[in-house]
Amino acid sequence: MALIGRGCAVAGRISSNRLFLPSKCFEGSSVYCKRLITAASTSSTLTEKKRDIKEDGLNLQDFISGELSEKSSWEEYRGSLKRQKGERLRLPPWLKTEIPIGKNYNKLKNTLRDLNLHTLMGDTCTRGCRFCSIKTARKPPPLDAEEPYNTAKAIAAWGLDYVVLTSVDRDDIPDGGAEHFAKTVSYIKERNPKILVECLTPDFRGDLAAVEKIALSGLDVYAHNVETVRDLQRHVRDPRANFDQSLSVLRHVKKVKSGVLTKTSLMLGLGETDAQIHAALKDFRESGVDCLTLGQYMQPTKRNLKVEEYVTPEKFAYWEKVGQEMGFVYTASGPLVRTSYRAGEFFLKNLLEKKKTEGSIEAAE
Numbered sequence: 001m002a003l004i005g006r007g008c009a010v011a012g013r014i015s016s017n018r019l020f021l022p023s024k025c026f027e028g029s030s031v032y033c034k035r036l037i038t039a040a041s042t043s044s045t046l047t048e049k050k051r052d053i054k055e056d057g058l059n060l061q062d063f064i065s066g067e068l069s070e071k072s073s074w075e076e077y078r079g080s081l082k083r084q085k086g087e088r089l090r091l092p093p094w095l096k097t098e099i100p101i102g103k104n105y106n107k108l109k110n111t112l113r114d115l116n117l118h119t120l121m122g123d124t125c126t127r128g129c130r131f132c133s134i135k136t137a138r139k140p141p142p143l144d145a146e147e148p149y150n151t152a153k154a155i156a157a158w159g160l161d162y163v164v165l166t167s168v169d170r171d172d173i174p175d176g177g178a179e180h181f182a183k184t185v186s187y188i189k190e191r192n193p194k195i196l197v198e199c200l201t202p203d204f205r206g207d208l209a210a211v212e213k214i215a216l217s218g219l220d221v222y223a224h225n226v227e228t229v230r231d232l233q234r235h236v237r238d239p240r241a242n243f244d245q246s247l248s249v250l251r252h253v254k255k256v257k258s259g260v261l262t263k264t265s266l267m268l269g270l271g272e273t274d275a276q277i278h279a280a281l282k283d284f285r286e287s288g289v290d291c292l293t294l295g296q297y298m299q300p301t302k303r304n305l306k307v308e309e310y311v312t313p314e315k316f317a318y319w320e321k322v323g324q325e326m327g328f329v330y331t332a333s334g335p336l337v338r339t340s341y342r343a344g345e346f347f348l349k350n351l352l353e354k355k356k357t358e359g360s361i362e363a364a365e
């Protein structure tokens, strides 16, 4: 099972008081591969990472090219940022970074293993998005009925204050696994109502009853990733996903539970234009989306879509400003920003706690 992670995907991330486990796609630097990084890979050394990437995606030369080695800032970078036909871009310096490992990493990893918790609803997705390297199958193994209980037990025992539950898509299950998600949330809240819970969910094929089940489960933040601009949906995501279906998920959450914060994410660097990004952000605001994250797409393996552009930190800062001006509660935008972004979660945690305090003050008055 698994539980916490980033978006639809599979990445593990652990810090001193928070844990992210896998589920679906991985975004990122392993990264926006929507989720390429597994909990195990997070522990690898830089050398191991380079080797892994060489075998699976980027080439070692991407990291050690002379052009990059002495450059430390994007202003000085003279490498190509936009892919030409037949070319593969080298990794710019601002994306070369260590993955931080919290001191509790081994402890949490061992607990997960002991409880047989690996990824929420399994490690195999029924879809096949072109940016994601997760294992896929038409009929993955059945759900583990004990998973919601075991997950809640583990999370409560760890003393986490903010958890993100995410999963693969399970189109083979009638409700897409919505009940499983909802049970996990309510078991966590039963054990410790103070833990803030974010669910990063699939689109449930547009099944709004499934969305509603989770929206009403007691969670604090409902995240669903639109992933890319409208015009690139077909190119990037599984054909069963689309822009309007994803927007309908986010809109429905607000309709049935307006107090829940909604959140979505876009990967940049897939060939989208500024106008397309602007249009997407406008659609998000019109659908009541509260929080936005923008990060760099990174090709997880050679079989996945190539990076079309490495977006500069300056351009990410521009989008952050645009998001703020458009009225998102928060916009996290940067090359290494992922769906589950620690600074964003701290912000949300403070915001949610403030809202709860104000609510209790109002109730007392």
Ligand code: SF4
Pocket (backbone or CB within 6 Å): 007, 008, 009, 023, 024, 025, 026, 034, 125, 126, 127, 128, 129, 132, 133, 134, 167, 168, 169, 238
């Ligand atoms: S729905 Fe797509 S992005 Fe999500 S886990 Fe499945 S293949 Fe990956």
